[in-house]
Amino acid sequence: MAKRGYHHGNLRQELVDACLRLIEEKGPTGFTLSEAAREAGVTPAAVYRHFDGRENLIAEAARQGYEIFGDLMEHAYAGGKPTALTAFESTGRAYLAFARKFPGHYIAMFESGISIQSSPELNTASSRALGVMEKAATDLSQHIPADRRPPPQMFSAHIWALSHGVVELFARGSPGTKSPFPPEDLLETGIGVYLRGLGLIPPDA
Template identity: 80%
Template sequence: MPKRGYHHGNLRQALVDAALQLIEAKGPTGFTLSEAAKQAGVTPAAVYRHFEGRDDLIAEAARQGYEIFADLMEFAYQKGQPSALAAFSATGRAYLAFARKHPGHYIAMFESGISVNRTVELAAVSTRANAVMEKAAADLSEHIPMDKRPPASMFSAHIWALSHGVVELFARNSPGRASPFPADELLETGIGIYLRGLGLIKPDQSD
């Protein structure tokens, strides 16, 4: 097999791409650095020129995933403007869309056990992604009386948790679990129930 990393001058990215394929196929702990090296077409020793171990490789995959995720969240937020409700709902849907389109990145970010504080760069981009949903929550919170208004961080965390639960239980083919409703519908109705509870949408209003 040709050593693509050397030939293209981007061995580091070739290893990340190989890791993403292996993560998707075997899970974050189901492959070795040697397998990643073989997938990338290089010797195992070459891996250590860029990564100290498998966790470092997964952390870089997660960092790149958060970059994509943050950009997608920001795009969804901007697309929903000027409606605070539309912008907020769009960020929830963006989570589901990301998990479907980038499963390897999603697993590296949320299922690998790698801390977002492992590197400064990973922490920074994770914070950027969180900030988009908090910003959307803060915008929408302006429509709630002060005495009933939850902190924007709590508001966004509730929707993040709801989105994550739908993804984990019903959108990623969890063994033994099946839903009679599409994941998109579950998320939409769940967000709707939450927002109605806060008085942000009327009982007969679609979110």
């Protein structure tokens, strides 16, 4: 592929797209900035007009992922109403759907080691996305007696951890981790057990 110069379309986005392809293929630490440049069809020098280094490029991929994730979470939350329970359950399912549909973004966000504090833009995008789950937890927790009500941040963190565990172990093909049940069923039943423990759904539901 012939190397292209700086002025050719949206080079910044082409580099992000190349980064996402390489992340899916080699993992977040398995490629160099020069490989990303080659994948995008430009010289390595052209990359530095937009990104300081590989981590900066991955951080932008993560930021874009959080924007997509936030949109999906907000859509799931609104579409899961009219009840707080269905809205909350919808946000959990959206997590799994996102990981499956956008694996490169997911890895950049959660497996690359990039801190969400690495830039104000990344922090803002991640806070919006994860804030949707906390809002859903806040709404649902109002149905728990005050003396037994966990803080919404803890409530949402539990579901986030459960969702993340199902994705990592069973939805992304981790070696040696097989389950006779689909990831969707594992997540749904796991959330059900958790919510029953809080008295939010009856034992026979």
